[in-house]
Amino acid sequence: MPILLAFAEPPAAVAPAATAPVLRQSFVVGPNWVSSPTAKDYADAYPAATAGEPADGAARVYCTVTDAGELTACEVKEESIVGQGLGQAVLALAPKFKMAPLSMDGQAVGGKLVELYLRIRPPPPSPPPGVRLVVHPTWVARAAGVDAAKYYPVRALRMGVEGDATLQCGIDAQGLLANCVITCEFPKGSEFGGASLALSALFQMELVDKDGQSVVGGMVRLPINWRLPR
Template sequence: MIENQEGAAAAAKAAPTAYKPDWLRKPTGQDMAAFFPKEAGRRGVSGTATIACKVVAEGRLGDCEVIKERPAGLGFGEAALGLSKTFRMTPPPAGQIGEQSVSIPFTFQAPRMATAQDGAPRYKPQWLRRPTEDELNAYYPEKAQDREIGGSARLTCKVVEGGKLSGCMVTEETPVGLGFGEAALKLSKIFRMTPPPPGATGEVTIPITFSVPPSLESRFFDGEWREGPAGVAAIIVVSLALILGGLVLARALRGDRRVDL
């Protein structure tokens, strides 16, 4: 009888302690929002994912893999894997680190979309590709170049599939008649914005400001005469320099010791 009791105690001592993981750090609402899939957010779609991980040193999760994702293809599994790096759980007993696996389900709730008065989703577009300074200079109107005048234009467009702009119209142009509206329409073909959610109109208003390109601010830097007010000013400065230089030379030839400009 004593031998049986001793054998049972030895077996209990040898058996591994059951691991019951508990949270040390759960994901916060901010964590969930930060990792929410962009495409799902754009569509306003919620989803779920389940990952399986091993609990390693300090309660971190390692060797995680997605075992379930719904709906597929919108990035909920990838978002769950990203979130797993922020988790902490109670470490497993000594000798079981990296051997204990846990299954973690996630529910991603799409944020509520603001709606307009007519009930349609409110659209808040973001730039995917905006014009560069070189592109603005390239489309700068020729009439404005001749006068070295800056200007602006305002467009109303619809954002369609792929974030392209369609049906653009000039609603404002300053000053009128120098081509800033036409230049803005040409530029609109290279813009890209986030597409609108289903049901939204996708209408956007885009103000564009054209500044005088740096290459037009001075036209006499490379030794080549160019037309325009800046060129006239440059040639006047050069002429004055030549006249003053001639006076200096004349004074020097007369034997003056001091030469001032």
């Protein structure tokens, strides 16, 4: 259930003089995600170890959005480490994403591009004994791209660095996240972990998840991907 932040539309292409205009698809600004991969989906998509080294990195994929908000015709654009299957893992996860037909600002998303920049990491350890892992929460409040602009680490912004972090949080009696800890940060020392901790206060879930079970006292893992405006 990755949270994708800081979506923005890239500048329009400039055509050379005396040539036909360059046509290009625009990007979805502020997608309204209605479904995204679960922790199990990430575990299932995790690539097999290569040369004895577990895959641990990120990949950038561009997809075309259908009128129904599904992702199609996805292409790998970048892998932080080549040869670990990171791009293929993101391609496997892409069909699990779906957005509403209209973006946050009311624009139709059909026919536009969306970028998925996802971290692929080894599956996390199991939760402590007696603590339930909530994998299908219903969010009633969560951070959005506009929040990323406020919390984006200053040094990373100046250096043009993108990254991600994963939090492990408890869930209190109001469905708010509590006692969050950073379980993973990429790149290390980039301060995306601390920024994600700040964002965690903006999240709240229903007290009963999509499986019909109480979330109070459970644990949730929260991957957050940080991207620069484009």
